[in-house]
Amino acid sequence: MEDAVSDGLRGVRGPRRVVVVGGGLAGHTAAATLRAEGYDGGLTVLGAEPHPPYDRPPLSKELLAGTVDDTTLKDDLDADLRLRCRALSLRPGTVESTEGVHPYDAVILATGSSPIGLGGTSRAVHALRTVGDARRLRAALRDAASVAIVGAGWIGSEVATRAAALDRKVTVIDAAPTPLARALPGAVGGHLVPWYAEQGIDLRLNTPVTGLDDRGVSLAGGGRVDADIVVAGIGARPDTGWLRGSGVPLAPDGAVDADAALRTGPGAVYAAGDIVRWPSRLFGGRIRVEHWDHAAASAQTAARNVLGHVEPYDPVPYFWSDQLGHRLQYVGHHDGAERLVLRGHPSDSWTALWFDGRRLRAALAVDNPRDVREARRLIADRVPLSAERAADPAVRLTDAAD
Numbered sequence: 001m002e003d004a005v006s007d008g009l010r011g012v013r014g015p016r017r018v019v020v021v022g023g024g025l026a027g028h029t030a031a032a033t034l035r036a037e038g039y040d041g042g043l044t045v046l047g048a049e050p051h052p053p054y055d056r057p058p059l060s061k062e063l064l065a066g067t068v069d070d071t072t073l074k075d076d077l078d079a080d081l082r083l084r085c086r087a088l089s090l091r092p093g094t095v096e097s098t099e100g101v102h103p104y105d106a107v108i109l110a111t112g113s114s115p116i117g118l119g120g121t122s123r124a125v126h127a128l129r130t131v132g133d134a135r136r137l138r139a140a141l142r143d144a145a146s147v148a149i150v151g152a153g154w155i156g157s158e159v160a161t162r163a164a165a166l167d168r169k170v171t172v173i174d175a176a177p178t179p180l181a182r183a184l185p186g187a188v189g190g191h192l193v194p195w196y197a198e199q200g201i202d203l204r205l206n207t208p209v210t211g212l213d214d215r216g217v218s219l220a221g222g223g224r225v226d227a228d229i230v231v232a233g234i235g236a237r238p239d240t241g242w243l244r245g246s247g248v249p250l251a252p253d254g255a256v257d258a259d260a261a262l263r264t265g266p267g268a269v270y271a272a273g274d275i276v277r278w279p280s281r282l283f284g285g286r287i288r289v290e291h292w293d294h295a296a297a298s299a300q301t302a303a304r305n306v307l308g309h310v311e312p313y314d315p316v317p318y319f320w321s322d323q324l325g326h327r328l329q330y331v332g333h334h335d336g337a338e339r340l341v342l343r344g345h346p347s348d349s350w351t352a353l354w355f356d357g358r359r360l361r362a363a364l365a366v367d368n369p370r371d372v373r374e375a376r377r378l379i380a381d382r383v384p385l386s387a388e389r390a391a392d393p394a395v396r397l398t399d400a401a402d
């Protein structure tokens with residue numbers, strides 16, 4: 001393997017033309033990693049947006065708050081960065097885009113996700129995915145007296161936090177019985193319900209939105225919420241429609257199915273970031289996550305593997321969110337876990353822990369950064385824990401090792 005790597009770096013057997021499709025965090029990191037690893041061949045980055053790569057997490061936090069306006073990623077890419085350039089199709093050896101044809105020896109797919117729309121409406125509904133979306137929403141929030149947010153997910157709760165801080169009348173509406181229902185079970189998400197009232201937000205759960213009009217939204221059962229602005233935060237899906245017919249395997253939700261080295265097919269095609277679904281040795285099954293940390297880490301692995309390494313990608317996923325006066329940090333992957341244990345009391349800082357037998361699979365920490373740091377190591381190293389001792393907040397998680 002070392003020979004393949006050094007040959008690749010000398011350009012004997014490695015690629016000489018790499019195309020990265022997607023100018024977000026994963027695309028940016030992939031390109032930066034290729035250069036950092038010594039790749040000196042042709043490097044083209046195709047980005048559909050008019051902006052050079054930028055960070056998205058601050059869009060729903062500092063940028064909405066007005067403390068930051070520009071989140072452009074700083075490293076100089078040393079690449080041919082094509083903005084406003086959308087890839088249209090992939091064929092063996094070439095990407096076709098709105099600007100022509102880009103031949104490649106290896107390609108890294110990193111086209112991220114697009115927000116799911118509310119559909120069937122004439123009213124302009126705000127989504128929040130791009131820096132343009134964030135600036136428009138920030139301006140609209142300045143002038144609005146009332147805001148209806150559809151979806152009590154990660155984005156909805158962060159937007160609600162900002163709108164409440166501005167003293168707007170905020171209503172958050174979700175069809176699910178608890179907030180963050182797609183990410184967390186009700187036994188955990190239920191503890192977040194009081195946070196909304198504490199911030200003066202009207203949270204309507206079990207309430208599907210059935211329509212939109214110029215005055216607000218109508219609700220199942222005949223109710224309605226009048227609001228100056230409507231924000232949709234009902235999730236995102238992989239932006240991979242352009243790959244249909246390319247031979248790249250797509251999951252039913254549009255995710256790109258890759259192997260443990262993030263290689264997909266056919267040929268030297270790799271994938272990173274929100275779009276990729278990879279086989280996890282640590283957690284079993286295939287995983288796809290929409291997290292900042294994963295976008296950067298998967299892009300680094302994909303780039304190194306393009307250069308001839310054969311590095312498996314097997315992270316402990318990590319995600320954070322600042323919402324409703326709290327910092328939430330999640331590590332691991334709890335799908336299919338056997339047991340959920342609560343550590344601490346929901347009126348204070350607390351941590352939800354998911355176990356398979358004595359093995360910790362995941363943790364969600366609320367205002368509890370030490371637990372997250374420790375849980376991440378315990379999960380990665382598969383350290384056996386006593387769930388009973390771990391449930392006691394007076395015992396450090398690392399001291400709950402069996």
Ligand SMILES: Cc1cc2nc3c(=O)[nH]c(=O)nc-3n(C[C@H](O)[C@H](O)[C@H](O)COP(=O)(O)OP(=O)(O)OC[C@H]3O[C@@H](n4cnc5c(N)ncnc54)[C@H](O)[C@@H]3O)c2cc1C
Pocket residue numbers: 021022023024025026027046047048049055056057058059060085086087088110111112113128129130155239242272273274275289290291292293295318319320321322
């Ligand atoms: C408002 C907001 C807040 C967030 N907050 C957090 C947080 O607090 N913590 C956290 O862990 N994660 C957070 N995330 C998630 C995180 O930002 C994403 O997981 C990460 O940006 C994914 O990176 P990516 O490069 O895979 O995709 P993206 O960032 O979506 O980048 C993909 C890029 O590819 C472009 N593209 C799409 N199709 C094409 C095409 N055919 N041709 C060329 N270009 C194309 C897109 O325009 C886009 O610029 C947040 C996301 C948003 C939107």
